[in-house]
Amino acid sequence: MDTKKTRRQLGGELVIPCLAIAFTLYFFSTIWNSPWTAQVSAFAVGGVLLLVCGMFILRCVVMLGQGEGSLGFGNLFSRDDIATGRIGLFFTTLGYCLLIERLGFTLTTFLFLTLSMIILSKGKRPLFITAISAAMALGGWAVFIWAFDTRFPRGWFETTMKAVLANG
Amino acid sequence: MGETGAILIEVFFETIGFWWVIIPTIFLGLIVGGIPGFSAANTIIILMPLTLAMNLQTGLVFMVTLYCAARMGAGIPAILVNIPGTAGAAATPLDGYPMAKAGKGQQALAISFVASSIGGLLTTLIALATMPILARVGFYMHSVEMIVVMLFGISLIASIASQDMLKGLIAGFLGLMIGSIGTDVVYATPRGTFGFLEFYDGVPLIPALVGLFAVSEAFIIIEKKVIVTHEGDVRHSNWHDTFEGVRMALARWWHIVWTSLIGLVIGVIPGAGASIASFVAYQQSRTVSKTPELYGTGHPEGLIAPESANNGVTSGTLVPLLVLGIPGGATAAIMLVVMQFHGVSFGPSLFENQPKIGYGMFMAMAVAYLLMFLTILPLSRYMSHVTTIPTIYLAPMIISFTLVGGFVPREYMFDMYLALGFGVLGYVARRTGYHVAAILIGIILGPLLERYFLLALKKSDGDIMTLFSSNLGNVLWVALVVSLITPVVLNRRRNKAKVVRQ
Structure with a gap:
């Protein structure tokens, strides 16, 4: 054994x-x-x-x-991958790449952070996670898109905010 | 000389007067340097309208400070979360991250800041004093000499591979092979592109960096609650740890000096850059070390070497820009554009016609490094807290902000998928004992080596003996062979001495 x-x-x-x-x-x-x-x-x-x-x-x-x-693959895949949420994190990451072009940086980042943190924490403290995710996504938008006009993928949120800010 | 000295003193005090530009720019530089994809060059491009609107001196101070701070900033995530902000910091995590994992993140940051500041400051002063001589270095470095310089960097793969030679070589040569993707430099024949047009320019570096380091690391760290290995090491940070880091760096002052000089010389060569300098410095530092076996385990000298070298590059880059009008890198090229917009002409006449501009660039760099040392060092205490953030929050943040950083340089969605692909490769490599740094060295240096190799062959009509046709090249070849053999010989001597003692 x-x-x-x-x-x-x-x-x-x-x-x-x-x-x-x-x-x-x-x-x-x-x-x-x-x-x-x-x-x-x-x-x-x-x-x-x-x-x-x-x-x-x-x-x-x-x-x-x-x-x-x-010839085992135990060092690569194990049940721990499901237990730790690694598989879930991989699929949310894939979803992030797929959705970011349509939804834009801010919304996709918020959804990705919320979902993946909830998966990794096994559903604990959802309100705290939502608040952190919102703060990070909005902070990213404020610094990189609003302040520095960086070439991030843009979607509905960014377009709306641009219009809102342009019209005072 | 007296007149030049008076100008330098005048310019120094004038530059100090720009503290209100320098200090905020330092923090901006640390942010943009720390996130892969947001290099100083990109930020200066983004802020170019602002830079052009400023008067020339303010604009120069802003650009130079941003350049230096971004270089230093790239080392912070490399140490704390194993994610180099730029390719120039790719050798930093080799010893910085093991220190952070061992609960010595604060000391590692302090070492990095001291090595970067002193290395940058020292090479700035040396560049200022030896500008005419340094400017000629570029003339002597042809494709043959550059091949040997690249091989100095690539030989780091052999050091990394020392634990398991076959695995290290597989990782390194796989990196070199991936680096060969794209069109060849002479006839632009596409090779190994899988039919993707996005690969015709070669494998983009930022997605490779993001995937191999950031994404794969994020998938690995979720196994632990926090980054530090033992939860007992998660303790409240204190000033003592910062001072300990400063002391560790200053005790190795000579190491800072010579590794930063490697950076300065490589920085002077147009086309070479911080990544080559940091790999070469790390490898040479390991070669001459009395304790090479400690490299890769959190050895302060392994952190000092790449950090002081890549900051030595910053001052080196300015030499060909100012003296010859040849930008040594992307950021220097953008500085050239901004300066030309303001009517500044480059070349030796710059120091006669507009000495305050010529010397001012170096003085801005010196003052930026001084102020960086004073403002950033105290922050290492607070920055090191990153290693104590629960990984369930940290990992998704790393993934989202670095993946989107992979998108920024070229604005291709393809690059985000590519970063994810490299993330999977990096994850498999880490889990099965292959070194991701070896893969990255191959990806970074492979295309450069191939370019110089083909140019050398093309110039000599395919005669391979051209590689040994120049005196300087031959001296470098000998130095390369010596640097490869020395560790083996020293290691054998040490082992023999151990046996005798036992």
Whole structure:
């Protein structure tokens, strides 16, 4: 039982090398018929990357053969990810990216902060969280959009406030 | 000399009189430097109408102060939450963040402020005294020499990889490969772009920085209640910790001096920048250190090196701008535009025709660093409280404000998704023992290395021996080899000595 616990989770550790190999091969495919200027450094860097990834995979195979590791992904995904709200935070982050173009910075930030803080705190202190989220979103709007006219994504709230401020 | 001295003293006191511009600008600079995407260059562009409306001297003081303060500000989130505000601060969290996690955030901030202020102030004075000589450095640095300078920075990957060489090299070379995305510099052939036009200019740096550091860090820190590792370390901040940080920095004054000089020399070279300087300084600091094994664990010298070097760059950047009219970076280029709007002509004649403007830029920098030291240092006590904010509130704030920071430089929604993608990559890397800093070094320095490499080959009709064709280049090659071999030799000696003692 103890041996199982101390085994290295090589499945998770192999994700980056596998991604690196796939990306390098794709990269090579895009420069195969290109001028040498486009190829030279990519082939050199990509060649070394493939070599070190190959060595790493070989090391993992040896470790698996000696029973020192398993192909598990425990170091990458676990039940704790649901318990800590990490999965929820990921989806709210994805939602933030999807909605910000339509709703603008202020509203989307408010919704994102409220929702993700409520998920992470497991529903505790919703009023406090709403107040903090509103303060942060409005503070961000006041500093970055109203005061400095920064190029933040704009939506209904920003347009309305601009009209309100322009007309006194 | 006497006349110049009188002008310098006059300009110094005149600049002090601009305290009412400098102090608010310091705070503005700290904010814009601390949030990825809001560099000093962006802020000066945003506030350009205001800058142009000011008289020349006020405008210059404002721009120079903002430039310095933003550089210093970038180190604050790098230390407290592992998020470098700019690429120039990418080496700062390597030792700054472990200090913050160990409950020494206040000391780390104080070290950073002292190293930045002294490094910046010292290099400003040296730049002022040696301007004609420094201005010529750029003439000697051709593509071959630049390749070696880049390799000095990239060799940091090998140091980072020391714990697990294969993983470190995979991370570093993956970064270099990602950095190769985009069109090649000679024929503009698109490579590895996945069909996205947004990648034709290469991988944008800010989304990569935001994703690899900020987003992935936010997903990691929610496992803990607060950033500091042991809850026992969450204690009330006090002045003693600030003074301890100051003492730790001042005790290593010589380290501040030589690492800031690295920044100054690299800053003088047009096209090089703070990120290269901080990586090179960190790597060299580790190479000559008696305790290289402490680097990456919260070692003060590992924090001093990048901070003093990237502030050394600020004064270095002004040299080619003022003496030759060649801006050494984005912020310097914007300063050039503003100064030209006011009818200032650059070159050696600047110091004859308008000495107050020429010397005034350096004096503004010196005064800004002095006032920064006095105003920001006491704040480290309060800033360090960030590490005690519950992560359930901190993580979403980090994600929202940094992701939108990724959008700002190019205004592409694509960049926000890209930052999220890098966030996932960074998260996987952190959870499985790959160093995100190694990936970032590759992304930052890879395209620059490739550019200089191709230029060198193109100039020599593809003769690879061109890499060893210049005297200065060969000296740098030898220095590079020495800097790579020295730690190995020293390490072996230390191990032998240990064995003998045992």
